[in-house]
Amino acid sequence: MDYPANTPQTRSFPLRRRGSVLEWSEGLSKRNITHDMSGHGLVTNIPHEVSIIRGDPGILGLAGFALITFCFSVFNVAFPKESPNILLPAAILFGGILQIICGLLNFGIPGGTFTATVLSSFGAFWAGQGLLMIPSLSTVTGLYSVEMLGKANGVYNLAWSLTAYWFMFICLRLQKGTWVLVSALFFVGTTLLLLCIASFSGVVGCQRAAGVTGLIAAVLAWWKATADLLIEEGEVIPTGRWDTTLEKKSPLDTAI
Template sequence: MTDVEKGHSSQADNGPQPRQDQFVNNYDGRHSFAPRPTKIGNPGALGLFSFASTTFLLSLLNVNARSLTEPNIVVGMALFTGGLAQFMAGMWEFPRGNVFGATAFTSYGAFWMSFATILIPSSGIASAYATADELNEALGLYLMMWFVFTMLLTLGALRRNVAFIALLGFLSLTFLLLAIAKFNGNLSIQKAGGAFGIVTAWIAYYAAVSELLVPGESWFTLPLGGIKQKRED
């Protein structure tokens, strides 16, 4: 979801920027992004930290950490950290030419804001359902839709790097397990989904730190497991 996913790291963005006509002349039209000069800094770390922190908190609630069962404490985080901050990171990815990162950050930012809205009593969404079982069925469909979206996004990450493939893979399993838990009311499956969510969050934390550790500014860097791209003639 950052420059690293496009086959080059933000760690290499410190040199002189080519002129606009050089980018236009070198772009072959076969990729989903077009490199271009921009003064916008890399928003990848912001998006990843926002996603990781909100996912980690909700996942702790899903495994009933500290005997907590109500998810409402995540509302503020979902609105402003996982929601607004991540949504803005997605918007900043667009002018940098990173379509994949922009799509992912913007979509998951919107997910967190929509999830928070469901939990806010004054929204009337939860109270619109006559029974708790009916609400859980609706939430199951909601989570299943995000499972499908994440699986499709995973396909787009298969030639990017190992870290993001793992992140989206674990996130897909998290959504799937939580959806199943809503459908059948099984607490053990919910806790399993929470456990996968915790793993997802820590992978995202790792990827976020890797975006901050750039040569010339850090003592070391963290590898994301780059995948060798097939050369096109």
């Protein structure tokens, strides 16, 4: 059936779902601007038409991670000997529970397994940090010596440092990713490693250095979240995206 030149076609078109927020895919914005698009949604095969059917939970998770990391890092830099217990609500709610919810929502999105794993893991980390600040737990921790608590905290931070570096390695192997995210995971791992050293040695300088690297990680997480928010409005800010999908095609695919 022929349609007039200015009459929109009413037949249905096949849809495809975009990948994870921590990844990216190529497409068009709602402003009909060609760019590399990040986030979720269903995209028709009609040129210059994008239909976003749901929000992107990963962006909110990144924002929660960035905020609580920034707050704790400021304490490590400026007040290394002061207790950060005032941050308990933010650690449990915005940094912990919110990240876990956002991560679990990503498990229901095709291609969102990596995002879901990262956000849920660090959400559990910050929720645990917040629980340790609850005053009623001081009676439990009071049963152990300061030296023993330092060693336990050092092992804990070392394990999470290795986890962050593990996520960074996986991110480097993604077919579609960004250098901003890789850098953020690197600085997160470095922050936790420095906190591990500070726990074992008691050197305040290591704790202050961890605060500096933590601030860098928070800024990078905010940058990635900002890029993913603006992309739906057709605004693109650099995040160092790459796409190796074409390089990994089999010879049979190339022949076809």
